[in-house]
Amino acid sequence: MTTRMDHVGVVVEDLRAAVAFFGELGLELEGEAVVGGAWADQLLGLDGVEADIAMMRTPDGSGRVELSTFRTPPSPAAPPSAPVNTPGIPRLTFVVDALDGALDRLRRHRAELVGEVAQYEDVYRYCYVRGPAGTLIGLVEELR
Known part of the structure; x- marks a missing residue:
């Protein structure tokens, strides 16, 4: 267990x-x-x-x-760039205090927005960015 x-x-x-x-x-x-x-x-x-x-x-x-x-040994493959719905592609999601500020800071580190910032009701704002080596990083701002 x-x-x-x-x-x-x-x-x-x-x-x-x-x-x-x-x-x-x-x-x-x-x-x-x-x-x-x-x-x-x-x-x-x-x-x-x-x-x-x-x-x-x-x-x-x-x-x-x-x-x-x-x-x-050297890696035989290029970094992933598959869409979010590809099986086996990991996503790491972090809760942030202010999504817009976090997104601005990460863009200075070459993060690329995937899709758009979306808001789910009055619960949270959420987006995905591509981070180091193409890793999908979720950013969540809780609104409550």
Whole structure:
């Protein structure tokens, strides 16, 4: 039985840019490390793993995002750019104090709006942006 969710992992091309992006959302850098060796090869099913990772924590401490950039082996695929309704495409959603301000700050980090900012009744405003490596990031502003 699961006791809690530990973290979500996102592979990115530019670790510094990804740390800055998630920092704009208020996540705090918890730590950084270089990982590799036999245990990493075994875990990931790859040979010769060497990766830089940064662990980011939400301000309330309830969630973490692991950002990683692989030095080796090289990635065979381009970042995702599939639409939101594609099976298997992850979305990370964060509650923000002011959606418009968060969106403006993230655009300075190359975030691209997917669709439009939408409002659901008087409950919340919501949008998706493409973040580091094409990751879909939901931004929710609670109105109540």
